[in-house]
Amino acid sequence: MxxxxxxxxxxxxxxxxxxxxxxxxxxxxxxxxVLGAAISLTGKYSSNGVHTQNGYNLAVERINDMGxxxxxxxxxxxxxxxxxxxxxxxxxxxxxxxxxSQDGVEFMLGPYSSGLTKAIxxxxxxxxVPMVExxxxxxSLFTKGYKYLFAVLAPANLYxxxxxxxxxxxxxxxxxxxxxxFEQDAFSQDVRLGILDAxxxxxxxxxxxxxxxxxxxxMAATLVKVKQMKPDVLVVSGHTKGALTAIRQIAExxxxxxxxxxxxxxAAKLSKQHGKNSQYALCASQWHKSLTYKDKFFGTxxxxxxxxxxxxxxxxxxxxAESSAALLVFKDAFERANSFxxxxxxxxxxxxxxxxxxxxIKFAPGGQNVDKPMVLFQVMCDGSxxxxxxxxxxxxxxxxxxxxPIPKWSER
Amino acid sequence: MNKNLILYTGILIxxxxxxxIFPAFKVQLSILCVLIVLATTWNIQGGEMGYNTFGNxxxxxxxxxxxxxxxxxxxxxxxxxTESGGEKTFVxxxxxxxxxxxxxxxxxxxxxxxxxxxIGYAILGLRGHYFAICTLxxxxxxxxxxxxxxxxxxxxGFTTPPFPNVGGLEARGExxxxxxxxALVLTFLAVRAIYSTRFKLILNAIRDNxxxxxxxxxxxxxxxxxxxxxxxxxxxxxxGIMGGLVGYIDSTDVAFDGREMGVFMxxxxxxxxxxxxxxxxIGATVFHVFKEGFWTFFLGWQYVALGVLIVVIVIYxxxxxxxxxxxxxxxxxxxxxxxxxxxxxxxxx
Numbered sequence: 001m002x003x004x005x006x007x008x009x010x011x012x013x014x015x016x017x018x019x020x021x022x023x024x025x026x027x028x029x030x031x032x033x034v035l036g037a038a039i040s041l042t043g044k045y046s047s048n049g050v051h052t053q054n055g056y057n058l059a060v061e062r063i064n065d066m067g068x069x070x071x072x073x074x075x076x077x078x079x080x081x082x083x084x085x086x087x088x089x090x091x092x093x094x095x096x097x098x099x100x101s102q103d104g105v106e107f108m109l110g111p112y113s114s115g116l117t118k119a120i121x122x123x124x125x126x127x128x129v130p131m132v133e134x135x136x137x138x139x140s141l142f143t144k145g146y147k148y149l150f151a152v153l154a155p156a157n158l159y160x161x162x163x164x165x166x167x168x169x170x171x172x173x174x175x176x177x178x179x180x181x182f183e184q185d186a187f188s189q190d191v192r193l194g195i196l197d198a199x200x201x202x203x204x205x206x207x208x209x210x211x212x213x214x215x216x217x218x219m220a221a222t223l224v225k226v227k228q229m230k231p232d233v234l235v236v237s238g239h240t241k242g243a244l245t246a247i248r249q250i251a252e253x254x255x256x257x258x259x260x261x262x263x264x265x266x267a268a269k270l271s272k273q274h275g276k277n278s279q280y281a282l283c284a285s286q287w288h289k290s291l292t293y294k295d296k297f298f299g300t301x302x303x304x305x306x307x308x309x310x311x312x313x314x315x316x317x318x319x320x321a322e323s324s325a326a327l328l329v330f331k332d333a334f335e336r337a338n339s340f341x342x343x344x345x346x347x348x349x350x351x352x353x354x355x356x357x358x359x360x361i362k363f364a365p366g367g368q369n370v371d372k373p374m375v376l377f378q379v380m381c382d383g384s385x386x387x388x389x390x391x392x393x394x395x396x397x398x399x400x401x402x403x404x405p406i407p408k409w410s411e412r
Numbered sequence: 413m414n415k416n417l418i419l420y421t422g423i424l425i426x427x428x429x430x431x432x433i434f435p436a437f438k439v440q441l442s443i444l445c446v447l448i449v450l451a452t453t454w455n456i457q458g459g460e461m462g463y464n465t466f467g468n469x470x471x472x473x474x475x476x477x478x479x480x481x482x483x484x485x486x487x488x489x490x491x492x493x494t495e496s497g498g499e500k501t502f503v504x505x506x507x508x509x510x511x512x513x514x515x516x517x518x519x520x521x522x523x524x525x526x527x528x529x530x531i532g533y534a535i536l537g538l539r540g541h542y543f544a545i546c547t548l549x550x551x552x553x554x555x556x557x558x559x560x561x562x563x564x565x566x567x568x569g570f571t572t573p574p575f576p577n578v579g580g581l582e583a584r585g586e587x588x589x590x591x592x593x594x595a596l597v598l599t600f601l602a603v604r605a606i607y608s609t610r611f612k613l614i615l616n617a618i619r620d621n622x623x624x625x626x627x628x629x630x631x632x633x634x635x636x637x638x639x640x641x642x643x644x645x646x647x648x649x650x651x652g653i654m655g656g657l658v659g660y661i662d663s664t665d666v667a668f669d670g671r672e673m674g675v676f677m678x679x680x681x682x683x684x685x686x687x688x689x690x691x692x693x694i695g696a697t698v699f700h701v702f703k704e705g706f707w708t709f710f711l712g713w714q715y716v717a718l719g720v721l722i723v724v725i726v727i728y729x730x731x732x733x734x735x736x737x738x739x740x741x742x743x744x745x746x747x748x749x750x751x752x753x754x755x756x757x758x759x760x761x
Contacts, residue, residue: 041712084711089569090666093658094439101585102436115569119660122574126584140568145501184559184567184663211560211567214664 036105043087055323114138142366157194183238258405459686462619467547475648483512520652528644555668685732
């Protein structure tokens with residue numbers, strides 16, 4: 001008798017706990033369309049996770065205020081169930097499973113980062129749950145043949161492609177010497193592949209090719225090499241922490257390099273956090289508020305930025321803008337499908353062809369958005385030390401001229 | 413003995429029926445099985461042998477990568493599978509998937525066992541804190557190294573083969589549940605069998621006084637290595653299953669996840685009561701249920717809640733749940749207590 005009683009009571013306790021926590025939400029409750037999302041609220045991606053969540057929330061509020069979604073002659077409102085994935089792929093996959101099989105969610109929004117999207121995609125695919133994601137740019141997401149995955153953003157290998165091409169152009173068409181350092185994660189490694197392609201295409205040479213750890217807070221070793229070898233371009237990518245670390249240490253060590261190309265400058269609020277030290281940094285961006293796209297919900301990018309700032313008290317990084325766009329895509333697809341059937345919604349998503357404040361959206365068979373180029377902006381400061389991000393490439397949207405080469409620290 | 417049989421049959425029936433009673437919780441239940449395996453095997457070192465290892469995560473991660481690599485590599489070129497820019501799409505047929513999984517699990521269990529033997533030979537001479545710190549380094553190093561190996565995806569991560577299109581929507585969940593439950597039963601029976609032999613007494617002797625054990629003529633090194641190899645075998649197996657279950661392997665966040673899994677396995681064993689057969693099982697179950705509860709009801713504060721739980725465990729149950737029960741109801745554990753003696757002891761305290 002010694003243990004069996006104990007064990008029985010134990011098992012019944014678990015059973016009770018399990019059965020009470022089964023709260024079954026249907027995909028559509030009353031006049032609500034329930035979407036599910038696992039977001040990094042804690043862990044290494046937490047700041048970008050919050051940008052993503054803010055973007056989703058702003059769009060949900062706006063769409064609901066402006067009449068909601070009309071399906072079958074009835075209007076519905078959006079609602080989102082959030083879970084915290086702790087920036088951990090294992091957790092994210094588990095939460096996707098939970099959203100679908102326990103909470104009954106039939107439509108998903110993406111998490112933040114390529115790695116987490118990679119972990120969730122097999123689950124949504126298995127259940128045939130359409131997922132519109134706004135923050136997973138890794139190219140390998142779009143080559144696995146996923147049918148229910150749609151990304152409103154351009155793939156990661158295109159992020160800094162333009163920077164290399166610009167550098168080569170400024171070098172009179174001759175190849176340049178590139179130094180690069182990338183975080184060991186799915187997104188940054190894909191940006192790296194893009195640079196390798198661009199280098200091959202332009203006849204450029206990669207002289208430093210470093211890896212940065214995931215818990216990124218020091219890249220002095222790379223910078224020492226950069227000081228010694230004097231490359232023409234320094235490329236750094238490692239989400240928000242990568243951008244912050246690079247600028248901090250480049251300023252501390254007074255590293256002179258003619259061109260500094262990065263990702264995630266706006267998410268890291270570089271121009272605010274580091275002011276003049278971040279000047280001249282060249283950043284890849286999916287979106288910038290000065291672009292001239294339009295839609296009827298948010299108006300222009302400028303108007304979106306103003307509304308966002310009013311609600312969340314900071315300038316929207318592109319991570320928020322693309323997340324808001326994901327909701328616009330869902331609304332459009334629901335209305336065109338005129339149904340809540342997962343298969344029909346998926347087909348409607350696949351046929352998406354629309355313009356939003358964030359850019360044109362049209363999906364390739366692999367699920368990536370093929371109708372929206374990347375932009376490059378440069379951090380520019382005026383005499384009083386106020387810094388701003390200005391689009392410098394492609395020329396169609398440029399609002400300022402690229403400053404190249406970057407002046408030496410001794411001359412600043 | 414008879415009562416034990418009833419208990420085991422009851423648990424077995426419950427385990428087999430669980431995915432049908434709680435169909436929505438298959439994934440959580442599968443993870444619970446894996447957690448129990450990890451806690452039980454950690455207990456062989458940390459509980460019975462007195463060697464606090466943080467290195468078991470090495471075998472778990474190794475198993476995960478090996479299983480997935482074999483499953484892919486048996487049928488397709490591995491490098492092309494993991495290379496992110498690859499435009500090709502590979503799809504496993506059901507037969508390929510299951511054969512690959514079976515072969516992968518065998519490799520996932522065997523290779524870590526060998527690795528444990530080799531590493532154990534090198535470092536099991538260390539004792540106490542030195543051993544703990546050394547093993548801590550093993551997991552961290554493995555994470556960094558695997559994050560640089562291109563053929564297994566490096567920083568890109570490794571997407572394991574998707575479950576083939578057989579048997580409807582629930583098939584995947586059921587397959588992985590029964591696989592992990594099978595691993596749990598296997599582990600438990602094996603460990604139980606080991607604990608009923610002289611081997612356990614030797615491990616305990618090493619824990620209580622290693623020098624004395626050696627002086628008695630026990631080749632402690634040999635037993636320490638064998639003990640670690642047994643752990644590695646089941647850790648690798650658990651890792652292989654977990655890789656398939658999660659579907660995506662990242663070097664530091666999923667495979668060599670020392671910060672979470674590596675610490676959790678220690679916590680679970682301590683919570684349940686180390687040095688007991690049932691302690692890790694109970695500890696893992698309580699831990700997992702609490703953790704899932706915190707993650708549902710205290711979103712945003714889950715780690716604070718978990719931290720409070722750990723503090724409470726350490727303060728009120730330093731010997732774990734089993735240890736606490738043993739102290740409260742010693743007669744249920746087959747200990748004969750002399751009432752006068754017990755009173756005298758309480759007064760002394």
